Amino acid sequence: MDQVWLVLATIVAVLFLELVVWQAVRILRKGKMKESDGGAKPQAKLPDQPESKPAIAKQPPKPARSEAITLLATLQREARFVDFIKEPLDSYSDAQIGAAVRDVHRDCAKVLDRLFAIRSMVDQEEGSPAKVPAGFDAGRYRLTGNVAGDPPFHGRLVHHGWEAAEVQLPAWSGTQLAARVVAPVEVELA
């Protein structure tokens, strides 16, 4: 009787182990897919369709790149933003800095306008009376001073806020090696 139980237990254990291994392979495959595909196109059916594998190998999916890097690269390319911020200011006079900052400032503003169309959130003078409506979104208003009672609140506008009317970040299609490049090495050939 003990032996019968042992056999049964072994069979169950093997079956269970098989299941575990199968699941593990499934999860691993899925994970790998996610990593290489950048999460762009989830393909849940992959384990059941091993024949789709060669197709994926033929067209290597694009490596992912942080959108923040893309923004930095754009600011650097069009406005020399990173060059400007990374340069120590100690040895320069205000006039020297001023000469450079004009161009950097103008071109940064152009980038922000084009990619985000940044505009003020309320259309009134700072310092004028302002109303915070009932049921306001805490992400859209920051209250300071004597915050008590229930909205609507009445106060003075300190900052009109900034909001991106659109988000038009460039799409990136470079290689994994270039994914973190903010500005490439520049070499002039004679």
Next chain:
Amino acid sequence: MSTSVDKDAAKFILGFDLGTTNSVLAYAPLDAEIPQVELLALPQLVSSGTIESRSMLPSFTYLANPNEAGGGALDLPWAKRRDFAVGEYARRQGAEVPDRTVGAAKSWLAHSRVDRHQPILPWGAAESVAKISPVTASQRYLEHIVAAWQEVHPEAPVAEQLVVLTVPASFDASARELTREAALAAGLPRDLVLLEEPQAAVYAWLADRGDRWRRALKLGDTLLVCDVGGGTTDLSLVTVAEEGGELALRRMAVGNHLLVGGDNMDLALAHFVAGRFAEKGTKLDPWQSVALWHSCRNAKESLLAAEGAAGENYPISVLGRGSRLIGGTVTTQVDRQSVGQLLVDGFFPHCKVGDRPARRTASGFRELGLPYEADTAITRHLAAFLQAHGPAPGQPVRPTHVLLNGGVFKADVLRHRLLEVLGEWFTDNQPPQMLEGRHDLDHAVARGAAYYGWAKQRGGLRIRGGTARAYYVGIETAGLAVPGAPRPLKALCVVPNGMEEGTDTDVPSDEIGLIVGEPAQFRFFSSSTRKTDRPGELLSAWSPDELEETDSLETALPAVEGVDEDYVAVRFRSRITELGVLELWCVGTKNNGRWKLEFSVREDAEGK
């Protein structure tokens, strides 16, 4: 590849503005009750491996070194393994890698002294660069826009839509034909319509005004359209006439292809500022000079934006090149007012309406590069244009209204100066007025093209005008040959100025003998100023200003069956198709043979 459009299947009207420096696509759904014209966002490379959508596609091609193109750096969503780039990235590369960047391909299309089918661009580039032809470059810009459209509208293939493509009014028949050729190669439908750019600007204005345009213009008014783009200036006159009791617009005259524009202004400013740097002992290297040009482009906008007080200084800087930005920056102060004057007086000087632009100094050899204008004074070119189209010599055309187009006119001072000069020319009566309403300086041409297509399909005001030029075939006169002297040449008018679309005409003339089995070749001329010549008129003398030679025409004459003669006697017959394409036929006088004349694509066009 290109097919005719089934007009019922078309869902959209697409207006392509293939510009010298920027290209734009505007579109409108055909089923809308009122025209709703939108601009297509054009995804393009802005840096290697980086794609951004812009409303304009800079008309530049960067021909990459094979090593740069590897790794898909120049790929687009619709094109892999590219070895070239068009658009913003190409424009930026143009400043630093000029030897591999093609620009102003459109101006080359109009330059009949070179073969536009040969890979000649970038002009003067090294042998190692795989050059392309002006036609191919134009094709690539259109292909890019077509692909961008197809990405967003897979349900509406471009080849099945109604398409309007704009060309400069100054383009002659051969330049239009080359544009068409590039368009068809890019997948545009065979029955695409070519529309003159200044007319498109007027259509954009009409679209904006709706029926109110009748309040702005009245019978007998003359509208001057002044289009100053990055590299070219295009002038047209449109008059308000009456047809069947209704006000109608008629295009009366077009100017010559003038190669002067906003880029010249940037360069003029850069030269001036470089002089200021030199005074301070700062020598700019080539890279800094390019950066200075860029700075001046930006400074121009600020400098012209507001009337500067005398003596007020404006700083212009060239940023350091390496990562040491502040340390490497050189800067100089320019006097705001004097720089503003440099631009305003350099390009829009006060002058008399009888003045003429300075001519290019004649040199012994013929320069093959683009024939840039020697005189940058746009007002003097305008004066010459108004004189050329006046009712009598010494009597210029007097415009009542002005419509402006092109980014240059974003500057108030330039708009004001132009009107001021026009006012000085015509003091006896009310000076020419700016046409009221919105002038969308950057996108009007594409918008107007889309509106025109919509109006053509759905009914709406159209500008009539026919051909902007008269065309002539060169005929060598018979007579005793004089050794060393070419036979005198006469010009036979085959298409009169203003010949309407969809009409044809016989050209009465002596019989012309064509040798059977040999290609027959004719020199071909055009004139935008001779307006009264009728078909069949034979000119024996003309001034070089009047007639411009363009690509020659040829036809291969196969032996005619049943006719046993060495030559065939023919006369000409000309036709302007509904789409505005000029066709010239040789028609046998004794049999029914018909042979179409085509523009020559000879490889030795340079030697002409």
